[in-house]
Amino acid sequence: MKKKKTIVVLSVLFVSISLVQAQVDREKLSLDISKAEEANQLKLKEYIWKRRSDVFIESQLKLTTITEFSYTPDGKLETNMVDAETTVEKKPGFRGKAQANAAEEKIEYIEKALKLALDYTFMTKGELLDFFSKATVTEKDGLIEAVADDVHVKGDRLLVRVDPNTHLFTYKEFTSLLGQDKIEGKLNYEKFSNGTSHLSTTTLNLPAQKMNIDAKNQDYTIRIK
Numbered sequence: 001m002k003k004k005k006t007i008v009v010l011s012v013l014f015v016s017i018s019l020v021q022a023q024v025d026r027e028k029l030s031l032d033i034s035k036a037e038e039a040n041q042l043k044l045k046e047y048i049w050k051r052r053s054d055v056f057i058e059s060q061l062k063l064t065t066i067t068e069f070s071y072t073p074d075g076k077l078e079t080n081m082v083d084a085e086t087t088v089e090k091k092p093g094f095r096g097k098a099q100a101n102a103a104e105e106k107i108e109y110i111e112k113a114l115k116l117a118l119d120y121t122f123m124t125k126g127e128l129l130d131f132f133s134k135a136t137v138t139e140k141d142g143l144i145e146a147v148a149d150d151v152h153v154k155g156d157r158l159l160v161r162v163d164p165n166t167h168l169f170t171y172k173e174f175t176s177l178l179g180q181d182k183i184e185g186k187l188n189y190e191k192f193s194n195g196t197s198h199l200s201t202t203t204l205n206l207p208a209q210k211m212n213i214d215a216k217n218q219d220y221t222i223r224i225k
Contacts, residue, residue: 004100016206029167034125036167041122043196045071048223049203050082053215055110062086072222077122080113095168102104113178113213117202118172121151127151131158141202145172153177169199181208192220 048070055063084107123131135148135180144162151158156176163170172187183206190200200214 018118020167024131026137026181027129029146030128032167033132033162034128037123037128038125038166039168040197043194044198045075045196046222047220047221049198049217051114051215051217053110053114053213055106056214058210059212063106064108065109065180069217079115081107084204109178109209110211110213113183113204113206114164114202114215116176116178117174117187117204117215120158120172121187121199121202122174127223131160166195166197168180178206181206 004013051067052064054061055065057195063086064086065081065085068080068082070078072078075188085184088102111222131148131151132146134150135146136145137144139145140161142164144164145159146162147157147159149157151174153176156174159173160169161171161192162168169187169189171189172185174185174187176183177183185205186203187199188201189197191197198218198220201217202213204215205214206212
């Protein structure tokens with residue numbers, strides 16, 4: 001009886017140690033990733049680039065926007081829409097005015113959706129620590145995969161894949177809310193020849209609006225100092 005009790009105690013102790021170790025590993029992982037992200041961001045701040053966003057409603061291309069990205073001297077990411085072109089034929093008179101107002105509201109909605117995607121793209125050190133503290137972490141196809149709920153808003157979910165050699169993200173997938181509307185996003189990362197990682201493509205699905213957004217970052221150029 002005493003022997004069985006000892007085995008049970010040792011088993012509980014082993015499980016407890018394993019759980020603590022797993023927690024430490026997640027914390028170390030988040031610190032390694034945040035450190036790699038910080039170093040990568042310093043390199044990315046040397047660039048300016050554009051994002052082309054094609055907006056499809058009921059599978060029909062309706063709008064294309066071009067947005068410029070750059071970092072301010074104090075390190076904040078700055079966005080500026082420089083062009084918007086619609087495939088919808090403009091109506092005359094008051095109907096045309098109402099159409100223009102509706103288009104402006106639609107553009108504002110689209111920009112909010114893309115801004116929400118950026119919240120999952122660029123996460124702070126604190127956000128990464130919180131994410132990995134509650135994430136389920138596994139290995140898949142040679143990459144680190146982590147998934148957690150309630151990341152930015154209650155009810156959302158974020159899945160990330162990380163290169164274990166560089167601790168940089170290769171892919172993210174999220175479900176969240178834009179107001180009351182469900183939004184689903186997929187983020188793909190690529191690298192320049194110098195090793196700097198950058199967001200390459202963003203795909204968003206907004207079923208309430210019957211809308212899909214395909215966005216591609218392009219024209220990366222090192223800014224003139």
